[in-house]
Amino acid sequence: MSNLAQVRALSKGRTVLGAGISDRPRQLSELLGPGTWPSVDLKMDFDQYVLACVLSRALEEIDAGEATATEATGLSQVELRDIVNRSFPAPTIHAFCLEDVNDAEPGMEEELLRGLLLAHARPGDSASVRFAKIIARRALRHDHLWRELGLFDRVELSRLLSTHFPRLAAGNTDNMRWKRYFYRKLCEAEGFSLCTAAACQECKEMASCFAPEEGESIRVEP
Numbered sequence: 001m002s003n004l005a006q007v008r009a010l011s012k013g014r015t016v017l018g019a020g021i022s023d024r025p026r027q028l029s030e031l032l033g034p035g036t037w038p039s040v041d042l043k044m045d046f047d048q049y050v051l052a053c054v055l056s057r058a059l060e061e062i063d064a065g066e067a068t069a070t071e072a073t074g075l076s077q078v079e080l081r082d083i084v085n086r087s088f089p090a091p092t093i094h095a096f097c098l099e100d101v102n103d104a105e106p107g108m109e110e111e112l113l114r115g116l117l118l119a120h121a122r123p124g125d126s127a128s129v130r131f132a133k134i135i136a137r138r139a140l141r142h143d144h145l146w147r148e149l150g151l152f153d154r155v156e157l158s159r160l161l162s163t164h165f166p167r168l169a170a171g172n173t174d175n176m177r178w179k180r181y182f183y184r185k186l187c188e189a190e191g192f193s194l195c196t197a198a199a200c201q202e203c204k205e206m207a208s209c210f211a212p213e214e215g216e217s218i219r220v221e222p
Contacts, residue, residue, distance in 0.1 A: 046160075047127055047131075048087050050131075050149065050156070051083055051087060052087075053149060053151055054073060054134055054149055054150055055084070055096075056150050057072065057138075057148065057149065058073050059095060062096065062097065068100075068104070069098060070102065070103050070104045071101075071137075072137070073137060074104070074114075074133040074138070075133055075134065077098050077101060077103055079130060079133075080096060080098060081093065083130070084096065109140065110140060111136075113135070113139055113140075113182060116186055116189070117135060117136060117165055117168070118132045120165040120166075120167050120168035121164060121165055122164055122165075122166070125164070127164065128165070131160065131164050132164075132165075135149070135160075135161075139179055139182065145178050146178075154178075168185070171185070
C-alpha cells in the first residue's frame with residue numbers, strides 16, 4: 001500500500017487534503033500524487049488524519065476567500081509550516097500561501113475556549129496544545145464542531161477530545177453537544193450559569209443541548 005493510500009485509509013475512504021476543490025491553480029493530483037509521503041502507522045496515526053481533515057477545511061475556506069490558513073486553523077504560520085513539512089508532501093505547503101499571511105490573534109471568546117482546553121490538555125504534549133488552538137478556532141463557526149473540523153462524525157470528535165483532553169471529555173457524562181458542554185464548563189469556572197432551569201430535564205431548550213449532531217460528512221465521496 002502506498003503512503004498516500006495509507007493516509008486515505010485512515011480517513012475511511014474519504015478524500016483527504018483538498019476534498020471538493022477542483023479549480024485550484026495547481027491540480028490536487030499534482031499536490032497529492034508525486035511527493036514522498038511519510039510513513040504512516042495505521043494503529044496510532046489518528047492525529048495525522050485529523051490534521052489532514054482540518055487542513056482540507058482550511059483549503060476550502062482559502063479557495064472561497066473566507067479565511068487565510070492561520071485564520072482558518074487558529075495556528076501560527078510557524079506551526080502550520082511545521083505540521084505540513086512533517087506530515088505531508090513538500091508541494092502541499094504552497095497551497096496554503098503561508099508567505100502571504102499573518103498570524104491571526106484570537107478574540108476574547110476564543111481565548112476563553114482555548115484556555116479551557118489547555119487547562120485540560122495532556123501535560124507536555126505539543127499536539128494537545130495545537131489541537132486546543134484548532135478546536136477553539138473552529139468552535140466559533142456555526143455548524144457542528146465535528147463538521148467544522150472536517151471529521152466524519154461526532155464519534156471522531158469524541159475520540160479526539162478523549163485522547164488530548166481526557167479529564168474534560170470524561171466530564172461530559174450526559175453526552176451533551178460538545179460546544180454546549182464547553183460553554184457550560186466556562187460558566188461553571190466563572191461561578192454562574194446561563195441556564196434558567198433548575199435541571200436539564202426541566203429545560204425547554206434541552207433538545208438544543210442534547211439532540212443528535214446529525215448531518216452528512218463533508219468528506220464523503222460521491
